[in-house]
Amino acid sequence: xxxxxxxxxxxxxxxxxxxxxxxxxxxxxxxxxxxxxxxxxxxxxxxxxxxxxxxxxxxxxxxxxxxxxxxxxxxxxxxxxxxxxxxxxxxxxxxxxxxxxxxxxxxxxxxxxxxxxxxxxxxxxxxxxxxxxxxxxxxxxxxxxxxxxxxxxxxxxxxxxxxxxxxxxxxxxxxxxxxxxxxxxxxxxxxxxxxxxxxxxxxxxxxxxxxxxxxxxxxxxxxxxxxxxxxxxxxxxxxxxxxxxxxxxxxxxxxxxxxxxxxxxxxxxxxxxxxxxxxxxxxxxxxxxxxxxxxxxxxxxxxxxxxxxxxxxxxxxxxxxxxxx
Numbered sequence: 181x182x183x184x185x186x187x188x189x190x191x192x193x194x195x196x197x198x199x200x201x202x203x204x205x206x207x208x209x210x211x212x213x214x215x216x217x218x219x220x221x222x223x224x225x226x227x228x229x230x231x232x233x234x235x236x237x238x239x240x241x242x243x244x245x246x247x248x249x250x251x252x253x254x255x256x257x258x259x260x261x262x263x264x265x266x267x268x269x270x271x272x273x274x275x276x277x278x279x280x281x282x283x284x285x286x287x288x289x290x291x292x293x294x295x296x297x298x299x300x301x302x303x304x305x306x307x308x309x310x311x312x313x314x315x316x317x318x319x320x321x322x323x324x325x326x327x328x329x330x331x332x333x334x335x336x337x338x339x340x341x342x343x344x345x346x347x348x349x350x351x352x353x354x355x356x357x358x359x360x361x362x363x364x365x366x367x368x369x370x371x372x373x374x375x376x377x378x379x380x381x382x383x384x385x386x387x388x389x390x391x392x393x394x395x396x397x398x399x400x401x402x403x404x405x406x407x408x409x410x411x412x413x414x415x416x417x418x419x420x421x422x423x424x425x426x427x428x429x430x431x432x433x434x435x436x437x438x439x440x441x442x443x444x445x446x447x448x449x450x451x452x453x454x455x456x457x458x459x460x461x462x463x464x465x466x467x468x469x470x471x472x473x474x475x476x477x478x479x480x481x482x483x484x485x486x487x488x489x490x491x492x493x494x495x496x497x498x499x500x501x502x503x504x505x
Contacts, residue, residue, distance in 0.1 A: 182413035183425040186406040191432025193402035195440065200394050204385035208261040211398070213376035216257075216368035218399025219407070223362040226404070230358075241348065241355040249344055249360060250367025253407075255337030257368060258375070259330050267327020273430065275331035276338070278308050281424055283339035288419040292347060303459040307424045310455025313448050342419050349415025357411040365403065424459060431456050 193215075200206055206214075263272035281304055348355070385391050414422045431453050438444075 182409040183417065183422060184428060186409040186413065187426045187428035188432040189402045189406035189409075190426070190429040191402075191434075192436060193398055194433040195436040196394050196398050196402070200383075200391060200398075203387050203394070204383035204391050205380065206383040206391070207376075207379040208265065209258070209372060209379045210376040210381055210383070212257050212261060213369065213372040213381070214395050215398050215403050216365040216372060218395060219365040219403035220362060220369055222400050222404040223358060223365065223408075227358055227362065241360070245348070246355075246360060246363035247367055249341060250364040251371075252337045252341040252344065253364040254368040254371045256334050256341060257337075258372065259334035259337060263327050263331035263334055265327075266330055267324040272327060272331050274312055275328055276334045277427060277430065278311055279332055279335035280338045280342075281308065281427070283335055284342050284419045284422070287339060287343045288346070291343070292350065292419065303462045304424055306455055306462075307427050307459035310452045310457075310459060311427055311430060313452035313455065342414055342422050345411055345414035346417075346419040346422070357408045357415075360411045361404065361407040364407065427456055427459075 197208075197211060200211060260272065260276050263276060266272075285304065345360075383391055410426070413425075417425075434453060
């Protein structure tokens with residue numbers, strides 16, 4: 181459920197970005213910078229007032245590990261916007277979100293031994309077909325090799341971020357999702373600042389209040405909230421399943437575009453939405469039937485039966501209780 185909410189929240193970012201582009205001269209890289217910078221402010225505020233939970237048993241990841249996740253996050257965001265600028269929104273979205281599940285499934289199989297199974301494979305294929313119908317059927321675009329290359333690079337960053345979150349979660353070293361998200365947007369803020377400065381950092385607009393409210397929304401809901409939920413879910417669910425569930429993002433964006441922005445409801449939008457939601461629902465149901473998997477246990481050295489029996493026979497109830505406590 182966390183991943184579904186995160187995907188739906190990500191979908192609202194596109195509508196908010198469209199309104200921002202109409203109301204100001206803000207570019208995509210500058211918007212990404214303010215998204216990360218605003219999200220960082222929100223997350224730091226939440227972390228400052230939140231009381232630590234005792235006894236959670238989380239292992240704190242190192243600063244290097246958090247920076248690595250942040251760099252993958254930044255690569256995913258920046259390369260995607262470069263792909264959209266070079267080859268258009270439709271083609272950039274299809275290649276990025278379409279290649280992502282494939283790369284994640286291969287990586288999860290190679291490094292974590294996760295298998296989708298025949299049903300999961302059918303769901304992935306159905307989801308990719310729905311994505312292609314939804315995006316290409318409702319817009320179209322010109323395929324340019326450089327743009328496709330940027331989109332594949334973005335998909336690689338997305339796949340690496342998802343696989344890393346799952347790998348750390350399997351070992352109980354995922355840490356606090358809020359802290360992971362804060363580090364990710366902090367790294368994104370630092371990396372995107374010079375690019376945004378070249379593009380034009382400050383928006384010029386006649387409706388500054390509207391622009392500021394939209395920037396606050398983008399920083400809060402589809403960034404701070406959505407990525408915290410994403411890192412929480414990605415640590416507990418199979419990596420390939422995560423990537424398919426997150427394809428609910430273009431569905432959310434399409435619904436908002438039709439309901440709020442006045443775009444026309446086409447047969448391609450309906451068919452693509454049905455295919456995607458069916459695939460996502462099938463994978464969620466399959467994941468719910470799987471037994472919960474905890475962190476990978478550290479193997480223990482076996483002890484001989486004779487020594488174990490001897491110890492048990494010589495222990496008093498008091499000493500046994502002391503050992504347990």
